[in-house]
Amino acid sequence: MFGRIVYESFRRQKRRKMLAAVAIMLGVTVATAMIAVATDIGDKINRELRSLGANLLVTPQEDSLDVEIGGVNLRPPSDGDYLSEADLPKIKGTFWRHNIVGFAPMLPASVTLSANGATREVPLLGTYFAKSLAFGKDEFVTGVRTTHPWWKVQGAWPNDNSTDVLVGERLATSLGVKPGDSLEFSGSAHRITGILSVGSSEDNQIVAPLSVAQQVIAKPGAVRRIYVSALTKPEDALARRDPKSMNPELFDRWYCSPYVQSIAYQLQEAIPHSHAEQIRQVSQNEGTVLARIKGLMLLVTLAALLASALAVSAAMATAIFERRVEVGLMKALGAGDFAVASLFFAEAALLALFGGVAGFAAGGLLARQIGRTIFASEITIQPVLFPIILAIAVIVTFSGSAIAIRRAVKFDPVFALRGDA
């Protein structure tokens, strides 16, 4: 009998049930989308923060002091120690390799240009632009286009395996060159593919593929420093501790957390004779910005959950309030409060399940759309969210209906049937 009443109630009041289910569905959609966005926002913003540039710098351990003012290095290029280019792919073999967004080796050199009969000394920087490398079976593309996204090129980026170069915009103006021209240095001609605009000392330099710079200083395989851009976890008390003073258990926890310090430690392990240091300007500040944005989204998600809970309860309350006459009739025929209430709760549960499933699917689509339009990447919904969302939907629908059901049940059937509500 109970089942039949529920079934008939759905069959006969399709429009009303649809309205309630749609309200629940919309509420669940918003809740799902917001929870999905809020759980993923940290990762997404962390990636956006990488546009501020590398947060780690790897240098040779026994390096001599840099004597550099305004981008002009007064240290003789032959002085000091070098890292080996062959060790670079090992960066992708470290424990936190998936957190390494990119890296770019740098090798400063200096070349003599002869123009209009006069010769001048011009700094040259060798680097990767977008070089494809392989570590084991892992293939990846890395270079300044990933680590230094504010470098803008008018023209085209050179191929990493060519001898083409970029010329900084200030240097290009003083030399009077444009893309397509060529420069003559170290005994060969180099085509200029583009003019580089950075807004700092690189604007006065020639930027060339790493192999060109190695040729210029006659040190094949040499790299002066490596900029590494890594996704890190904001620093906490454990991160700041000295790994040498930790017991093995604590050390494992430190080693297996993507702190900027532990990634630096692993880079030092991967590249022989190296010293890795966090670039504090970038690494120290991203934690605060990230925490602020995450906190904001958490609070906004709470507001969204509250709003959708209220919308669902309001819809349920209205739906039940309209059925006082029905309740009066049932009670006049001898139904107890419990029987009436359980009928409504069963209906609410069914509605919550339908609305919840549909809302979860719609919320997933919405979150994906938000991820695509705003971050140009997918926002994935953890399947673990599904039971949680469904439980929330049922609880909210129940609690939203509870007051209305109580009022409907307490109402005197005589008044309800007379229509004196």
Add this chain to the structure above:
Amino acid sequence: MSTATASVAPSLREKRAGKPHTSMFLRMLLRAAVLRRGRAASALMAMTVAATVATAMMNLYVDVQAKLRSEFRSYGANIVVVAKDGTSLPPSALDAVTAALQGHGQAVPFAFVVARTSSDQPVVVAGTNFDQVRSLNRWWSVSRWPSAPQEALLGMRAVPVVAPRGGPFDLTFQGRTLHLNSAGTLQTGAAEDNRVYLSMNDFVAWTGVQPSTIEVAASGAPPEVEATMQRLAAALPAADVRPVRQIVEGEARVLGKTRATLLAASVLIILTSALCVFSTLTGWVFDRRRDFAVMKALGASEKLVSGFFAAEAAALGAVGALLGYALGIGVAAWIGRANFNATITPRLSVFPWVLTGSMVVAILSAIVPMTMLRKVQPAIILRGE
């Protein structure tokens, strides 16, 4: 919106022409609210909550930008003023920069020379103002800031070259030797680690070289920063004024994404709360179909009845918006305190939006059931069918 108020306004104006009618209309509105307290209260609550959420979200959306931007200032300078071609800036440059900033930011001068250590090693020595650099470059990890004259800050990598045994050391520039004490070490992970930092007074007295670079952290939105840059360029025609693109572009990108996410969230939340108001108010009007029928049976015109319900809904919307605005400001202020440790200024400009939004939603929620009821004969409603 415009059509909804237009339909209310004439009917109100008509009634105001005769005084007794006005008081009757008002009395009906008041009694309706008093007699059905429960339903009216729940409708008002839904209205208030929706207005609260909308106010809080709009206020946050407007203010969060400014708050996050000030967080980004901890990344340091976003503009650099550099003397052209390795020369020095005029001695009045710092004053000119400070004047051009008009209090919207801070400026720190830097001067550089290459000096020799006692073992004839070259090292870059920089002069700066320690108090200013400390507040601008908060990521500098310094063991102890110099406080007395002739005290220097040593970059981590410079320590073994300059003062391998610790204690006092000598630096020579163009034949003039300066005796210095080491105050502490500096670690940044960048070029600063290779340098020795002196106070600007010591530096100028020793080398006679004026600052060549002024780092500027200008606060405000991109147009304001742009305007500051133009003022700086006008004030110092002899220098290059350029943005620190790494910081400026990164900031714009992160802020843009955050803003877009917040906008999407605000739209979703405001829509959901509007839905909540809609379903509550629709139920409320449906519930009063007997009033509607009685009014019509007593000879009220369709216009008057619709006007009555619409006015009721509009009044509800206005009261809800007022309460919600006050509460929403509170919520936004709390979020500002909890998340940014800063107060979020109440935005009066949000209020008209919340008010019109609430009234439009309220009137729409009343009109939908009204049009449905209009088709039904009063007799049928009164018979209770």
